[in-house]
Amino acid sequence: MKYLLVLAVVLVAFWVWRNNRLTDDTDAQRPSARKKPAPRQPTIMVACLHCGTHLPQNEAVQGRQGAYCSAEHRQLSEGAKP
Template sequence: MKFLLLIALLALVFFLLGKKQSRPPSSEGSARPVPGPVPPQAMVSCARCGVHLPSDDALPGKGGMFCSAAHRAAFEAEQARNA
């Protein structure tokens, strides 16, 4: 009977120690600030193919915004031929 009580007590101690170690650190004492949510970005469409992409990734050109340098060059060459 004493043996079972000792095993139960040891299991309880290991359970509590494991639960304490798996807890995430509190934000009060942490040195690094927790980043907030990222704000949404404006979306633009490519003037050549129409694909939508974030404005930060788009390339500006004479005819609008483009998804790649190749599309910008092709669009500007086409505009130069038509002019």
């Protein structure tokens, strides 16, 4: 009786292992399961006209002559008073 129980446990373990392995293989074959996300667009970088620091264009402070890294550098370069 003891050997019959051990054999049943081994068979159930083998069946579970085999079913999990087959399920993993079918997931790998599905094209929708392994789709890569769309690549992100590169960020446009600009250089500050006063100090030359590069920063993303959407974070730059725009002045009459171009882009600056801060309002202070824009004022210093363009000669504007605060």
